[in-house]
Every structure is written in C-alpha cells, then in structure tokens.
Amino acid sequence: MWAMVAKEFRQLRRDRRTVAMMIVLPVVLLVVFGYAANFDVHDIPTVVVGPGARQAAASLRPPFHVTDVVPDAGTATARSKLQDGQAVVAVVTGGTDVDVLLDGTQLFSVETAEGALAKLAATRGAPQGAPPVREQILYNPKLTTSWVMVPGLAGLILVFVGTLITSLGVVRERQTGTLEQLAVMPLRARDVIAGKIAPYLMVAAVDLTAIVLIGMGLFGVPFTGNVATFALGAALFLLVTLGMGVLISTVSQNQGQAIQLAFMIMLPQVLLSGLIFPVTSMAPGVRWISYVLPLTYFIQISRGVMLKATPISALWQPLGLLALLAVVVLGLAIARFRRELAPSGRRGRDAEPRDRDSEAVAA
Amino acid sequence: MTWGLTNVRVGFGHRIALDGVTVPAGPASVTVVVGGDGAGKSTCLKALVGLVRPQEGSVRRPARERIGYVPATAGLYADLTVQQNLDFSASAYRLPAGQRVQREQQLLERTGLAGVRRRLGGQLSGGMQRKLAAALALLHAPDLLVLDEPTTGVDPVSRVELWRLISAAAAQGTAVVVATTYVNEAARGASVVLLEAGKVLASGSPDAILRGVPGVVGIAARAGAVRPGPLSWRRGTGWRVWAPDGELPAGVERTAPDFDDAVVVAELAAQAGR
Numbered sequence: 001m002w003a004m005v006a007k008e009f010r011q012l013r014r015d016r017r018t019v020a021m022m023i024v025l026p027v028v029l030l031v032v033f034g035y036a037a038n039f040d041v042h043d044i045p046t047v048v049v050g051p052g053a054r055q056a057a058a059s060l061r062p063p064f065h066v067t068d069v070v071p072d073a074g075t076a077t078a079r080s081k082l083q084d085g086q087a088v089v090a091v092v093t094g095g096t097d098v099d100v101l102l103d104g105t106q107l108f109s110v111e112t113a114e115g116a117l118a119k120l121a122a123t124r125g126a127p128q129g130a131p132p133v134r135e136q137i138l139y140n141p142k143l144t145t146s147w148v149m150v151p152g153l154a155g156l157i158l159v160f161v162g163t164l165i166t167s168l169g170v171v172r173e174r175q176t177g178t179l180e181q182l183a184v185m186p187l188r189a190r191d192v193i194a195g196k197i198a199p200y201l202m203v204a205a206v207d208l209t210a211i212v213l214i215g216m217g218l219f220g221v222p223f224t225g226n227v228a229t230f231a232l233g234a235a236l237f238l239l240v241t242l243g244m245g246v247l248i249s250t251v252s253q254n255q256g257q258a259i260q261l262a263f264m265i266m267l268p269q270v271l272l273s274g275l276i277f278p279v280t281s282m283a284p285g286v287r288w289i290s291y292v293l294p295l296t297y298f299i300q301i302s303r304g305v306m307l308k309a310t311p312i313s314a315l316w317q318p319l320g321l322l323a324l325l326a327v328v329v330l331g332l333a334i335a336r337f338r339r340e341l342a343p344s345g346r347r348g349r350d351a352e353p354r355d356r357d358s359e360a361v362a363a
Numbered sequence: 364m365t366w367g368l369t370n371v372r373v374g375f376g377h378r379i380a381l382d383g384v385t386v387p388a389g390p391a392s393v394t395v396v397v398g399g400d401g402a403g404k405s406t407c408l409k410a411l412v413g414l415v416r417p418q419e420g421s422v423r424r425p426a427r428e429r430i431g432y433v434p435a436t437a438g439l440y441a442d443l444t445v446q447q448n449l450d451f452s453a454s455a456y457r458l459p460a461g462q463r464v465q466r467e468q469q470l471l472e473r474t475g476l477a478g479v480r481r482r483l484g485g486q487l488s489g490g491m492q493r494k495l496a497a498a499l500a501l502l503h504a505p506d507l508l509v510l511d512e513p514t515t516g517v518d519p520v521s522r523v524e525l526w527r528l529i530s531a532a533a534a535q536g537t538a539v540v541v542a543t544t545y546v547n548e549a550a551r552g553a554s555v556v557l558l559e560a561g562k563v564l565a566s567g568s569p570d571a572i573l574r575g576v577p578g579v580v581g582i583a584a585r586a587g588a589v590r591p592g593p594l595s596w597r598r599g600t601g602w603r604v605w606a607p608d609g610e611l612p613a614g615v616e617r618t619a620p621d622f623d624d625a626v627v628v629a630e631l632a633a634q635a636g637r
Binding site: 176177178180181182183184185186187 | 412413414426427428430432433434435436437438439440441452455456457
C-alpha cells in the first residue's frame with residue numbers, strides 16, 4: 001500500500017494546479033464567500049419626490065439611503081428611477097396618501113424595506129394629520145422568487161456552456177495534435193478562434209432562447225422589455241464567456257485542467273454575481289470581485305429588460321462594461337492563441353508573403 | 364526551388380534540441396531523417412514547417428498554402444468521417460470545387476480508403492489513419508510535404524502503401540521530408556540525414572553514406588555467444604565488427620556494410636569522437 005501512497009503523492013506534486021485546488025482554494029472560497037454570503041440589506045437606495053419630499057426624506061432612517069430628492073417631480077419620475085435601477089424604493093408625496101413604490105426585482109431589499117416601514121409606522125404611531133402610507137410593489141408584485149432567478153439562471157447556464165464546452169473543444173484539439181496541424185494550415189489565428197467560437201455561440205443562443213421561453217412558460221416569468229436590448233446584452237455576455245473558454249484552453253494542457261479552471265471561474269459567478277446574494281450587501285473587500293464578473297452585468301440587463309422593461313438608455317453602463325470585458329478577454333485569448341499557433345512568428349504577421357511563393361527565415 | 368534547414372540550432376531552455384542541423388529538401392525528391400527516439404527528428408520537421416523557431420541558422424519553406432504536414436500524432440479528426448476530414452482540409456486549403464472532387468477520389472483510391480468514406484477517423488485501423496493523414500496533407504498537391512514518422516506502428520503492407528504514396532508525390536515534383544526510426548527506410552530517400560542527440564552523424568545520398576563508412580566492417584565467421592570486441596554488434600544470429608583502423612581481428616571476414624551497419628558505425632564513431 002505504501003508504494004501506492006508514495007506514487008500518488010509524487011504524481012500529485014507534479015500537478016501543482018490540483019494541489020492548489022485542494023489546499024488553497026477551499027480557504028480562499030470560505031473567506032470570500034463568507035463575506036459575500038449575506039442576505040441582510042443595510043442600504044436601500046431611495047428616491048423621494050413630490051411637494052413634501054424634503055420633509056419625508058428627513059424622516060427616513062437607515063436602511064433607507066436617500067439618494068435623490070426631487071420636490072417638483074411626481075409618480076412618473078419615481079417609476080422611471082425604479083425602472084432604470086437608480087433606486088429600489090421611491091416615496092411619492094403630495095397626494096392624499098404617501099405612495100411608497102418598491103422594485104419587486106430586488107427581493108431582499110423589498111423585504112427589508114417592508115419591515116422597516118412597518119417598524120417606522122409602529123414607533124411613530126399615526127400622528128395627527130399625517131397622510132396614510134400606501135405601499136406598492138412594482139414589476140414582481142407577489143415577490144415570486146422564480147421571476148428573479150430565471151433571468152439570472154439563464155446567464156449562469158450560458159457560463160457553463162460558454163466557458164466549459166468551449167475550453168474543452170480547444171483543449172481536445174491540442175491533446176489530439178490537430179492544433180499543430182491547424183497551425184501549419186493557411187488559417188489565421190483569428191479565423192481559427194472565430195471558427196471555433198461561432199458554432200458554440202449559435203448553440204448558446206439557441207440555449208438561451210429555450211431557457212427564456214421555458215422560464216416564461218413554466219414559471220410565468222414576464223418578458224416586458226425590448227428583445228433587441230436583451231439580445232445585445234446576451235451577445236456581449238456570450239462573447240465574454242466564450243473568450244474565457246478560449247483563454248482557459250490556452251493555459252490548460254489537458255481536459256482535466258480545463259475543467260478545473262473553468263470551475264474556478266464559474267463558482268465565483270454563482271455566488272458573487274448578485275444571482276443569489278445582493279451585490280450591495282457584500283463586504284466591500286469582496287464586492288469588487290462582483291464588478292469584474294460578466295454575469296453581474298448580464299443579470300442587471302436580463303432582470304431589467306425582462307421584468308422592468310428597462311430601456312437601453314438606462315443600461316449603457318452594464319452593456320458598456322460587458323463590451324469592455326469582451327474586448328479584453330477576447331483580445332487576451334487571441335493573443336495567447338496566436339502565440340501558440342505561431343511560434344515562428346510568421347502567423348502574427350498578416351502580411352504573409354502570399355505574393356511570393358516562398359519565404360526564408362533567417363534567425 | 365530547394366527548401367530545407369541550414370545550420371539550424373534549436374534550444375528549449377537549457378536543452379539543445381538541434382545543433383547545426385542541415386536538412387535539404389529538393390523538389391521531386393525524398394529526404395529521410397533517421398534517428399532514434401529523442402534524436403531531434405520531430406523538432407527538425409517542426410522547424411521546417413514553422414512550428415518551432417530556430418535560434419540560429421536559416422529555414423527555407425514555401426508559403427503555408429503550399430506545405431503539407433503530418434504530425435507524429437494522428438493528424439486527423441477522430442470524430443469526423445473520412446470524407447468529412449477530406450472536406451475540411453480541402454476547405455482550409457481553399458481547393459476549387461472541381462479539383463477537390465477529383466483529388467479526393469484519386470487519393471481515396473490510391474490509399475485504399477474509398478470503401479470507408481463514411482467511417483469515423485477514430486474507427487480506422489492505425490495504418491488506415493496514417494494513410495488518411497497523408498492523403499489529407501497531399502490533397503492540395505503541396506510543394507513541400509513533411510511527414511513525421513508516418514510508418515511507426517504500421518503493418519508492413521500499409522507501410523509499403525504509404526511509401527508508394529510518398530514516392531508518387533515526389534515523382535510529381537513535391538519535395539518530401541520524412542522522419543523515421545526505421546533504418547531500413549532510409550534507403551528509400553534520395554538523401555538521408557542521420558540524427559543523434561540533435562546532431563547530424565552523417566548525411567548525403569544512401570550510396571554516399573555507405574561509401575563514407577570509415578574503416579572496415581566484418582562478420583564474425585563463427586557466431587558465438589561471446590562478443591568479439593567493444594566495437595561489435597549483433598545482426599541476426601551473428602556479430603558484426605567494426606575496425607576503424609581497417610584491421611579486423613582473426614576469424615572475422617570483411618563485408619560490404621549495408622545501411623544498418625552504416626548507422627551503427629556512425630554512432631560508434633560519434634561516441635569515439637566524444
């Protein structure tokens with residue numbers, strides 16, 4: 001038995017990545033996720049509008065965090081602020097009632113807000129002449145969990161398809177030696193990558209359509225917004241995830257390593273993207289990780305478009321950041337892939353001597 | 364136009380894989396690179412097709428469109444059929460439709476794969492796989508065909524067929540470079556490069572290499588269990604003896620060395636020189 005144990009340890013020592021996975025990763029994950037896993041909401045972005053806005057804003061206490069007070073605006077402005085994601089709670093004054101509008105796509109924030117409002121009413125009692133407060137939950141009136149989860153899950157499933165399947169596809173070429181042959185063929189690195197990614201992009205697009213349709217059919221999730229905006233966000237998001245797949249493949253020698261790395265990238269997206277825990281509730285030390293994960297932005301887009309009909313003008317930030325991520329990730333992937341395909345340096349130059357019938361390389 | 368490597372040096376970290384290696388690759392001729400495992404054959408071929416960048420020396424090769432390369436690994440897609448593999452190569456090399464059908468048919472018949480068009484690459488026998496890989500590299504009628512150990516692990520019949528394919532390509536004007544571990548295949552080349560530990564032990568035409576064998580080679584007349592001396596090796600049931608100074612020991616008859624002998628003598632001479 002000892003011979004076996006010694007052999008196993010020796011093999012393990014060769015595979016540093018697996019050792020790192022076994023020892024370092026659990027510690028890192030525990031710390032990161034411990035700080036991230038937080039359902040408690042301490043900060044609810046709130047906007048107050050109407051003639052009594054200043055007075056109402058002054059009476060709000062945490063968790064309400066008043067971000068905007070607009071005395072000369074009404075319900076329409078309040079609604080558009082919620083729709084654009086600038087606030088989760090909007091207080092509308094000036095009517096016979098004080099209307100409190102809540103963004104039903106932010107489950108935990110809304111629950112916390114409802115609790116805080118009830119507490120406020122109980123402690124304050126009902127002072128003479130104070131208008132009654134009327135709560136209204138928008139976009140997801142019954143606070144149905146599946147309505148919020150399905151748009152996010154669609155993204156998560158695409159991360160699996162995009163990152164894992166793509167990286168395996170490229171690594172398989174390396175393992176079987178066909179990548180070497182592709183490098184000798186008259187194909188440019190970007191043609192190889194584009195040709196490799198395009199089929200997965202199409203499959204993932206079909207996947208996404210199916211997921212959204214099933215979500216709508218089975219769980220009654222509404223799709224209230226613009227399909228084109230959703231498609232644009234999905235396309236950018238897919239490019240990032242597929243680029244990550246190619247990137248993983250360029251640093252993996254075999255399929256096992258690719259799977260390990262893909263999981264290292266997928267796991268944080270499950271827990272840190274806002275899919276389950278609200279990003280705003282995370283400790284600042286780990287929150288920044290959320291902001292480099294593509295799923296964080298896709299979830300903002302998919303929930304916004306599907307549930308709130310958020311217009312494209314209000315989504316420029318997540319769309320822009322996804323585009324930036326796509327450029328960075330795909331750029332890195334192509335650069336690394338090109339280096340692998342062209343060790344002799346000739347593939348890097350597009351000015352391949354096509355007009356000449358030969359080339360001489362002197363070192 | 365002659366392709367090939369001239370005084371090429373390739374290193375991986377501290378290890379020198381090729382040291383001043385010259386491999387000619389003339390049109391309508393076959394160059395055979397012979398050597399044991401780790402001799403540097405694959406590195407040689409990779410430098411020739413541009414997969415490895417030499418640190419010194421020069422490489423002459425046609426444009427990518429005019430190169431055909433079969434790596435030591437399969438060189439085909441195991442999960443595509445024979446026909447689909449051919450289609451992919453034809454598209455990658457942008458073969459015109461008319462030419463494509465004709466070339467595919469021609470190569471399938473020559474390789475004996477016409478009957479298995481629809482079989483998956485991975486389900487072909489080892490010999491069939493190597494023949495298909497060669498056919499894929501030949502599809503666009505390249506100016507330079509480079510094959511890395513195409514016959515290793517292949518049955519004798521398929522080996523003959525593969526060599527027929529290679530010779531036919533050379534006959535049509537292609538410059539062919541083949542790496543092999545089988546010494547007896549060296550004689551099939553118009554020129555031979557004998558590699559050992561990244562260095563050229565001998566090179567030239569097979570005849571020139573035989574003529575260039577230093578000293579004399581003899582056969583121990585009475586084959587016994589006892590090795591006649593340090594510069595001797597077993598061939599069949601007997602022993603061969605090399606005498607660098609031309610003086611064979613008693614009981615050893617002089618013989619004309621064949622290619623196997625030439626390779627062993629070259630290695631012994633290199634060891635003596637070290």
